[in-house]
Amino acid sequence: MSEFEVIRRLLRDAPALRDDVIIGPGDDAAVLALPANHELVLTTDTLICGRHFPVDTKPADIGWKSLAVNLSDLAAMAADPAWITIALSLPQAQEEWLAEFVTGLFPLLQSSGAALVGGDLTHGDLSITVQAAGLVPSGQALRGDSAQVGDKVCVTGDLGDAALGLNIWLGKQPERDLETKQPENLTYVLNRLTRPQPRCKAGIALRGRANAGVDISDGLAADLGHMLKASNVGARLYADSLPSSEAFDALCEPEQRLQRQLNGGDDYELCVTVPDSELAALRSAIDCKFTVIGEVVDQPGLQLLDANQQPMEFPQGGYDHFPS
Amino acid sequence: MSEFEVIRRLLRDAPALRDDVIIGPGDDAAVLALPANHELVLTTDTLICGRHFPVDTKPADIGWKSLAVNLSDLAAMAADPAWITIALSLPQAQEEWLAEFVTGLFPLLQSSGAALVGGDLTHGDLSITVQAAGLVPSGQALRGDSAQVGDKVCVTGDLGDAALGLNIWLGKQPERDLETKQPENLTYVLNRLTRPQPRCKAGIALRGRANAGVDISDGLAADLGHMLKASNVGARLYADSLPSSEAFDALCEPEQRLQRQLNGGDDYELCVTVPDSELAALRSAIDCKFTVIGEVVDQPGLQLLDANQQPMEFPQGGYDHFPS
Numbered sequence: 057m058s059e060f061e062v063i064r065r066l067l068r069d070a071p072a073l074r075d076d077v078i079i080g081p082g083d084d085a086a087v088l089a090l091p092a093n094h095e096l097v098l099t100t101d102t103l104i105c106g107r108h109f110p111v112d113t114k115p116a117d118i119g120w121k122s123l124a125v126n127l128s129d130l131a132a133m134a135a136d137p138a139w140i141t142i143a144l145s146l147p148q149a150q151e152e153w154l155a156e157f158v159t160g161l162f163p164l165l166q167s168s169g170a171a172l173v174g175g176d177l178t179h180g181d182l183s184i185t186v187q188a189a190g191l192v193p194s195g196q197a198l199r200g201d202s203a204q205v206g207d208k209v210c211v212t213g214d215l216g217d218a219a220l221g222l223n224i225w226l227g228k229q230p231e232r233d234l235e236t237k238q239p240e241n242l243t244y245v246l247n248r249l250t251r252p253q254p255r256c257k258a259g260i261a262l263r264g265r266a267n268a269g270v271d272i273s274d275g276l277a278a279d280l281g282h283m284l285k286a287s288n289v290g291a292r293l294y295a296d297s298l299p300s301s302e303a304f305d306a307l308c309e310p311e312q313r314l315q316r317q318l319n320g321g322d323d324y325e326l327c328v329t330v331p332d333s334e335l336a337a338l339r340s341a342i343d344c345k346f347t348v349i350g351e352v353v354d355q356p357g358l359q360l361l362d363a364n365q366q367p368m369e370f371p372q373g374g375y376d377h378f379p380s
Numbered sequence: 381m382s383e384f385e386v387i388r389r390l391l392r393d394a395p396a397l398r399d400d401v402i403i404g405p406g407d408d409a410a411v412l413a414l415p416a417n418h419e420l421v422l423t424t425d426t427l428i429c430g431r432h433f434p435v436d437t438k439p440a441d442i443g444w445k446s447l448a449v450n451l452s453d454l455a456a457m458a459a460d461p462a463w464i465t466i467a468l469s470l471p472q473a474q475e476e477w478l479a480e481f482v483t484g485l486f487p488l489l490q491s492s493g494a495a496l497v498g499g500d501l502t503h504g505d506l507s508i509t510v511q512a513a514g515l516v517p518s519g520q521a522l523r524g525d526s527a528q529v530g531d532k533v534c535v536t537g538d539l540g541d542a543a544l545g546l547n548i549w550l551g552k553q554p555e556r557d558l559e560t561k562q563p564e565n566l567t568y569v570l571n572r573l574t575r576p577q578p579r580c581k582a583g584i585a586l587r588g589r590a591n592a593g594v595d596i597s598d599g600l601a602a603d604l605g606h607m608l609k610a611s612n613v614g615a616r617l618y619a620d621s622l623p624s625s626e627a628f629d630a631l632c633e634p635e636q637r638l639q640r641q642l643n644g645g646d647d648y649e650l651c652v653t654v655p656d657s658e659l660a661a662l663r664s665a666i667d668c669k670f671t672v673i674g675e676v677v678d679q680p681g682l683q684l685l686d687a688n689q690q691p692m693e694f695p696q697g698g699y700d701h702f703p704s
Contacts, residue, residue, distance in 0.1 A: 064588070078419060084456035085423035085525040086594055087516070090414050095402060098497060099409035100465040100511055134410035138702070140426040143467075173422060180428040180507060185467040185500075187424055187511040192411070201409040271408055278698040278701045 063144070063177040066154055068180035070172035071162055073160040074138070079173050082362075086173035088139055088189075089326035090210050095197060097135035097190040105182035109250075115153050117250035120159030124252045125273065126188035127168055131259035132271035134198040142313030145180035149226055158253075167360060170254060197261045198328070199202045201286035203268040207329035210266075212255045212342070214248075214301040215276055219320025221249035221309050241303035248301075250323035259379065261341040269328035277370070280327050281358055287378035290357045291329075293318075295368055315371040318360075328374040387468070390478055394496035395486055398462070401495050410497035412463055412513075419521060421459035421514040425449045428507035434549060434575075441574035442508065443484030448576045450512035451492055452648040455583035458522040458596035460516030463496035466511075469504035483606050484575075492580060520587045520654070525610035527592040528620065533615050533674035534590075536579045536666070538625040539600055543644025544632050545573035563626035563667035572625075576648035577654055585665040586652055587660040593652035594614075599643040600693070604651050614681045615653075617642075617674035619692055639695040642684075 090096075103122045105111055123140065130137050142161075146153065146323060162172035165172060170188070188352045190259035253273075262269060270283045276298075284291055286365055300308075308316060330338060330354050353359075362370045391405035403411035414420075422530050427446045429435055447464065456671075466485075469656055470477065489496060494512070549570060579595075586593060594607045600622075622641045624632075634641060653676050654662060663670055684692045 059630070065508075079521060080458075080521060084453040085421045085459070085512075085514070086523045087457060088420040088422065089518075090417065090418060090420055094414060096414055096420065096463075096513070097409045098412065098463060099466050100498055100500055100509075102467045102500050102509070104469060104502050107503060114472060129408040133403075135409070139420075139422060141511060143424050143426045143511075144459050145426060145428060145507060157536040158495055171450060174424055176424055176509075178428050178507075179431060181505045181562075183469060183504060185424075185426070185509040186411075187422075187465060189513070194413075197403060197411045199403060250437055260697060288503060296592045326613075330686070346550050370526070 059177045062151060066158060067159065067172060067175050068315045069294055070165045073169060074171040074281065075315035081174055086172065087128045091191060093194050094191045097130055097133045097192055097197065098123050099129040099163050100184055100185060101129065102185040102189040102250050113250065115156035119157040120164050120251050121162055121188050122184040124254050124324060126186045127254035128252065128271040128273065130188050130190035131254050131256045132159045132198065132269055132326055133190065134190060134259045134263045134296050135192040135203065136260065137168040137256060138191050139173045139189045140165065140170050141174040141318065142172065142184060143185040144174040144309035145178050145239060148183060149178070150260055163202030193362060198259065198262055198266055198269040200268060200270045200283045203283055203329040203352050204290050204331070205289055205354050206350045207267050207331055207352040208335060209280065209293065209352060210330055210346055210348050211276070211299065211325050211327050212258050212344050212346055213325040214299045214304060214345065215323055215325065216308065216316035216320045217245045217301055217304050218252065219316045219323035220304055221245035222322065225249065241306045241328055244301065244303035245307060249322060252322065254288060255325060255326045255344065258326055258342045258344055260364040261338065265334040265338050266328040266330045269326055270356060272323045272325045272327050273321055275321045276327060284358065289326055290353050290355045290359070291350050292353055292359045292361055296363045297347065297349045299345060336339065385473060387499050388477060390482060391496060395490045398495040398497065398609060401481045401497055403546065405498055412497065412634060415515060417518050418515045418541065419518050421454055421457045421516055421521065422429055423450055423453040424509060424511040425453065426507055426509040437574065441482035441486030443481040444488050446510050446573050447485055447488050448578050448648060449525065450510045451578035452595045452597065454512050454514035454574065455579045455648050456522065456593055456650055457516060458515065458520060458583045459516040460584065461492040461512060461580060463497045463513045464489065464494050465498040465507040466496065466509060467500040467645040469502050471503070471506060472509055487497040512518055514655045522586055522590055523594040523609050524594045525614050525651040526675050527607055527611035528655070529656055529676050529678050531591050531629060532659060532672045533604065533617065533651065533676060534654055534670055535600070535623065535649050535651050535674050536582050536668050536670055537626060537649040538623045538669065539647055539649065540632065540640035540644045541569045541572035541625055541628050542576065542646035543640045544628055545569035546646065549573065565630045567626065568627035568700050569631060573646060576646065578648060579650045579668065581667050585662065585698045589658040589662050590652040593650055596646055596647045596649045596651050599645045601642045601682060608682065613672050613680065614677050614679045615670045616677055616683045618684055619684050621671065621673045622689045623669060623671040649677055
């Protein structure tokens, strides 16, 4: 089967959900109907084998994640996912590989409500570039440069699971007594690495309520740091308020906790800054864990406070997606 | 300089042309204002080193071509180029390479009127994936599946230059007496390979006048063949009407002419079908060579006729972008 035929079949089999797709895959480009009073949100991210995921990652997990990381960027702008294109580079036109790949890609596509409207397949080292287009009511995109002094810093979900999962996967760092722990904890953190859940619904709930937001792909400290710098403000974080999963608590070496939660990447949670007055409404509108972890201050930089409100040293080291 | 810093600088230095860019590069995604009564046109194409261009291609030419092939898809839909994202995979974060790359990318970006609104840089084998978003007045996209019996088949520009240029470049096939030919002919066909001119203005002139259209990236026979099949029609082509450049005439072995013009890819011209009644208006509206090369008929398939209207055998072989 030719590359042309393989990609044609992949596109044909994708779930067809949207009636705004005027011309779908098969022509030179897709043509999409645009709603009134909306803005377009565009993003692209590449996953490269051996760098953004371990070489022994299952094709289905690669399919899920390549879409999830892009949907996470849309979520961080408070956009509704709309249309996806995918550029695949494969060592060979492997039909079996693709058949598994789509078993991860299509369910997330379906639940996101987006349509796959175009694709390209080439021979080369394994890499996947997804482009995601979303829609947001005009003026309601969540910016990454508008945090306000006095805002509470909040995150969705838990922190550190994916970095812990990656380290366990790679066997690079022995975590405590893996054998004695319940296997569901292991499954849980590995699943958080391979199947991140983009916070699309939370992003939409944040419209008009949060002042600023980003997604956490490179670690909380790095991504929050960018947001604060772009906003010309700083923040205090309360170390003991950083949310963690039960599995993380069970598996993570205590001395590694802060490092994983602050510098561990691949969590794909949202970090947002919210005025006090909006917190109560937000808590009931958001469909996932939502935790206040600090507050925005005038002084630039990021300060970490312990349980006694005393400054703590920051754990060193950024996150290199996949330390190959 | 980190990958983050390198891509940030590239995006920052891009020509800023459009006031519909509400949030540009630097946030999780770009936010774009949408005009009323338009549809969105989305496409993506990857160029891989050693497959879509020879490994000794200049970075500036790669920059030009990676955008040009995507603009060509927009042109084939009669869309105005609007917003571009680019996902680059480089063996290293080579600042020099990127500095040359943008000397090819930015001028075409500027002349196209599109804005570069997002990007991603990863380590890996050299490949470039561009996503292009364009706009077309609602209902005026040029489809690839609506050729009508009786339409004239037309092409913009000339055919075969790029395939001839590639063969000369690779030294795979000696063309006649290269030394004795004027060097500007050689320069011309190589330039047609490395710097294809996407037919954006022609595409816009075709709105409401052509019944169907595609761009020629895989060769006239293959791409026209897809259009005819999707339209449930066929076509007769007049072999002696296929347009060629003076350089092509000077350099191409006579027995290779038809093969290069019909099966040679990388020309990035438009092939369209046009009702007789629109031909005169189109000729004056289009800013480039525009040639009638055949007509659409009821009988499926593609038939080639000689100067005496007698059927000819089709030269065999499709186009494998870069026969590595």
